[in-house]
Amino acid sequence: MGEDTDTRKINHSFLRDHSYVTEADIISTVEFNHTGELLATGDKGGRVVIFQREPESKNAPHSQGEYDVYSTFQSHEPEFDYLKSLEIEEKINKIKWLPQQNAAHSLLSTNDKTIKLWKITERDKRPEGYNLKDEEGKLKDLSTVTSLQVPVLKPMDLMVEVSPRRVFANGHTYHINSISVNSDCETYMSADDLRINLWHLAITDRSFNIVDIKPANMEDLTEVITASEFHPHHCNLFVYSSSKGSLRLCDMRAAALCDKHSKLFEEPEDPSNRSFFSRSSPPFWDLNMEARPIETYQVHDYLRSKLCSLYENDCIFDKFECAWNGSDSVIMTGAYNNFFRMFDRNTKRDVTLEASRESSKPRAVLKPRRVCVGGKRRRDDISVDSLDFTKKILHTAWHPAENIIAIAATNNLYIFQDKVNSEMH
Amino acid sequence: MFARGLKRKSPEDGEDMEGGLAGARATPSYSLQRQSLLDMSLVKLQLCHMLVEPNLCRSVLIANTVRQIQEEMSQDGTWRVVAPQAAGRAPLDRLVSTDILCRSVREQEGERPAPDVGDGHTADLVPGLAVVPSAQALRSPQSSLWEVDSSRENRGGFQKSLDQIFETLENKTSGSVEELFADVDSSYYDLDAVLTGMVGSTPSAHANRCLHPASPAASLVG
Numbered sequence: 001m002g003e004d005t006d007t008r009k010i011n012h013s014f015l016r017d018h019s020y021v022t023e024a025d026i027i028s029t030v031e032f033n034h035t036g037e038l039l040a041t042g043d044k045g046g047r048v049v050i051f052q053r054e055p056e057s058k059n060a061p062h063s064q065g066e067y068d069v070y071s072t073f074q075s076h077e078p079e080f081d082y083l084k085s086l087e088i089e090e091k092i093n094k095i096k097w098l099p100q101q102n103a104a105h106s107l108l109s110t111n112d113k114t115i116k117l118w119k120i121t122e123r124d125k126r127p128e129g130y131n132l133k134d135e136e137g138k139l140k141d142l143s144t145v146t147s148l149q150v151p152v153l154k155p156m157d158l159m160v161e162v163s164p165r166r167v168f169a170n171g172h173t174y175h176i177n178s179i180s181v182n183s184d185c186e187t188y189m190s191a192d193d194l195r196i197n198l199w200h201l202a203i204t205d206r207s208f209n210i211v212d213i214k215p216a217n218m219e220d221l222t223e224v225i226t227a228s229e230f231h232p233h234h235c236n237l238f239v240y241s242s243s244k245g246s247l248r249l250c251d252m253r254a255a256a257l258c259d260k261h262s263k264l265f266e267e268p269e270d271p272s273n274r275s276f277f278s279r280s281s282p283p284f285w286d287l288n289m290e291a292r293p294i295e296t297y298q299v300h301d302y303l304r305s306k307l308c309s310l311y312e313n314d315c316i317f318d319k320f321e322c323a324w325n326g327s328d329s330v331i332m333t334g335a336y337n338n339f340f341r342m343f344d345r346n347t348k349r350d351v352t353l354e355a356s357r358e359s360s361k362p363r364a365v366l367k368p369r370r371v372c373v374g375g376k377r378r379r380d381d382i383s384v385d386s387l388d389f390t391k392k393i394l395h396t397a398w399h400p401a402e403n404i405i406a407i408a409a410t411n412n413l414y415i416f417q418d419k420v421n422s423e424m425h
Numbered sequence: 426m427f428a429r430g431l432k433r434k435s436p437e438d439g440e441d442m443e444g445g446l447a448g449a450r451a452t453p454s455y456s457l458q459r460q461s462l463l464d465m466s467l468v469k470l471q472l473c474h475m476l477v478e479p480n481l482c483r484s485v486l487i488a489n490t491v492r493q494i495q496e497e498m499s500q501d502g503t504w505r506v507v508a509p510q511a512a513g514r515a516p517l518d519r520l521v522s523t524d525i526l527c528r529s530v531r532e533q534e535g536e537r538p539a540p541d542v543g544d545g546h547t548a549d550l551v552p553g554l555a556v557v558p559s560a561q562a563l564r565s566p567q568s569s570l571w572e573v574d575s576s577r578e579n580r581g582g583f584q585k586s587l588d589q590i591f592e593t594l595e596n597k598t599s600g601s602v603e604e605l606f607a608d609v610d611s612s613y614y615d616l617d618a619v620l621t622g623m624v625g626s627t628p629s630a631h632a633n634r635c636l637h638p639a640s641p642a643a644s645l646v647g
Contacts, residue, residue, distance in 0.1 A: 086478050314483075
């Protein structure tokens with residue numbers, strides 16, 4: 001155990017000295033808010049950075065509403081669990097925005113164990129002309145006060161204030177992997193490897209356990225929960241996915257403990273194609289047709305021959321998130337070598353792009369990339385053997401309404417816009 | 426993945442897909458790859474065991490892989506277990522029980538396995554354990570009966586070690602970690618250099634090795 005912490009310390013200083021990526025800066029989650037005006041990122045160091053889209057200016061038509069830093073704050077700190085002798089990582093696993101109900105913005109951020117509700121407010125006015133206090137806030141000598149004045153609000157430089165409103169702690173034994181806000185805007189759920197809890201946003205000392213897949217004997221454990229999400233409109237429905245690639249739709253009206261799913265979506269194993277690894281390709285499910293997915297997209301097809309090596313270097317455990325565009329017609333996910341891929345469900349076409357400083361100057365159009373698996377190789381193709389497996393895009397997000405995407409490549413955030421979009425303006 | 430790229434033998438009489446698949450599985454390259462996969466998985470599980478807080482999802486996936494290989498090998502009839510040479514040395518008992526060495530039936534019959542892929546590969550991965558010498562024991566014909574008996578208890582040992590790993594995930598006490606460390610010789614720390622440096626942190630953050638295009642296991646299937 002002592003060795004563990006030492007190794008971690010050594011790694012950190014080594015990284016800093018050699019100008020490698022500082023581990024704390026690695027982006028671990030990306031999320032647009034419901035209007036797309038704000039974009040939040042969380043990193044391994046427990047920080048949250050919020051970007052705000054500048055309003056488009058007619059005077060500068062080239063400034064197509066770019067994103068600038070709006071606020072930065074430390075959401076989570078590393079903790080130590082004394083009972084188990086465990087260090088709890090401060091890495092932000094997920095951020096979810098609450099629907100905006102007043103001038104303030106709110107978001108939930110979570111690390112492995114604790115969820116926090118943050119309120120983000122703006123202050124651009126300041127009251128001046130107090131009777132009892134002077135400009136610096138010091139009490140005035142009352143003998144100098146000869147008349148009364150009404151304090152007035154004067155404009156000031158915009159200040160963004162972030163304050164923690166709730167801390168939802170001690171709800172999870174295992175590592176939290178997802179949170180989802182209910183459409184009722186009153187409750188939300190948090191999922192760890194084996195359990196899902198339902199919280200009320202105003203109550204921090206209690207949560208309801210709604211899914212528990214922990215077996216009586218841990219030796220019987222063969223699958224874990226990987227993600228869960230509420231239905232966008234029906235506040236009683238939610239879905240959760242497992243490591244075996246199945247999805248379970250649950251109805252909270254059916255029972256208090258939603259262990260029995262209402263519907264199970266599982267891709268049947270093709271016995272002729274069995275392998276030890278089934279590299280997940282995102283399947284699309286029709287909620288009413290459970291037998292097979294209606295669409296399947298092979299994301300990492302070119303890696304089939306490399307699965308053994310990917311297992312050896314642990315890359316096979318990388319979890320790539322998917323993002324949809326606003327109209328659900330395109331799905332996007334990240335890949336290795338700082339590539340990311342988009343699949344158009346209507347045209348059935350896909351494109352592979354790269355997010356890197358070298359290949360993307362500001363406002364340059366991204367060139368489609370191709371990974372070749374032996375055989376004929378075109379000039380700009382990348383061979384599957386030269387893919388850099390340390391450069392992985394695990395987290396991406398799509399603006400809810402426009403074709404703007406946010407790509408997290410290790411410690412860098414790339415924001416790309418659709419060229420067509422900007423030409424129209 | 427294993428079925429692809431391998432030449433399938435012609436189906437047996439009266440069987441269609443299953444015969445073909447069984448044929449594909451029996452080829453030496455497939456069983457060698459399966460073997461190296463099993464060894465890799467056991468080492469990973471062992472390293473999980475050594476972590477202060479193992480990643481549950483990862484441990485489950487690796488354990489599933491091992492179970493699947495175990496099932497397949499039992500079906501093939503190739504599940505042969507070598508009783509640990511180090512049975513006399515009690516402190517290493519727990520370690521050795523997770524190190525179950527399976528050799529295919531073909532190897533027993535004298536077909537020479539490619540040493541730099543099979544045994545050598547394993548030996549590189551697990552320097553501290555008695556891997557290579559026990560392969561010799563397989564050659565003696567009488568040992569097969571002995572192995573069938575001991576296989577049962579070693580399978581139990583294997584299951585036991587999986588249980589141990591999951592128990593520790595629940596309830597990690599520093600005592601058990603110390604015990605393990607007391608027995609392991611320093612070569613185990615070299616494993617961190619060979620595999621990715623996962624001690625004390627999540628694997629994905631430390632996968633700082635590029636793929637080796639010349640990795641022998643991968644090149645077999647291509």
